[in-house]
Amino acid sequence: MKVILDEKLYDEIWNRIEKEYKFYPSVNKKIKPFEFDIENVCYQLNSYWSIEQEKIVNDIFKKISNDDIYALEWQSDCFEYNPNENIEFGYHYYDKDREVEVYFPSYYPNGDYYMFLSKDWSYGMFGHPWRKEIYIFGEKIINEFKDKEKELNITKL
Numbered sequence: 001m002k003v004i005l006d007e008k009l010y011d012e013i014w015n016r017i018e019k020e021y022k023f024y025p026s027v028n029k030k031i032k033p034f035e036f037d038i039e040n041v042c043y044q045l046n047s048y049w050s051i052e053q054e055k056i057v058n059d060i061f062k063k064i065s066n067d068d069i070y071a072l073e074w075q076s077d078c079f080e081y082n083p084n085e086n087i088e089f090g091y092h093y094y095d096k097d098r099e100v101e102v103y104f105p106s107y108y109p110n111g112d113y114y115m116f117l118s119k120d121w122s123y124g125m126f127g128h129p130w131r132k133e134i135y136i137f138g139e140k141i142i143n144e145f146k147d148k149e150k151e152l153n154i155t156k157l
Contacts, residue, residue, distance in 0.1 A: 002080055021126070042135050043133065043157065
């Protein structure tokens with residue numbers, strides 16, 4: 001896991017998310033936060049996730065690919081990481097160089113927009129914190145989530 005400190009890369013990622021997925025953060029429930037030109041599914045999150053449910057989602061990402069992916073939190077630190085690292089739920093540390101506490105996002109969007117995205121942009125999971133929704137896109141990950149709906153306590157919208 002490494003924090004994306006390169007401002008140019010950070011800006012490129014967020015600009016592309018805004019352009020390709022029409023990312024529009026809002027508390028207005030009538031406004032869709034994302035639009036996709038790729039196969040996608042939206043799920044309602046019916047409960048906060050346990051450590052076991054976080055592990056299920058991490059295992060889904062591990063099953064799909066051995067490649068690094070992006071873990072993004074809107075207007076916060078963002079990361080490149082590999083799901084095989086099995087980063088513990090609630091992981092954080094103090095960055096002495098920047099004099100800040102660094103928090104790795106959970107798969108459950110609990111306060112801000114969290115996005116987990118393949119570096120080739122072919123699949124991912126975007127979370128909306130106020131709507132308690134996740135948006136899954138890309139055929140491989142959609143099929144994996146479909147098989148785990150009951151265990152994750154999610155409802156397809």
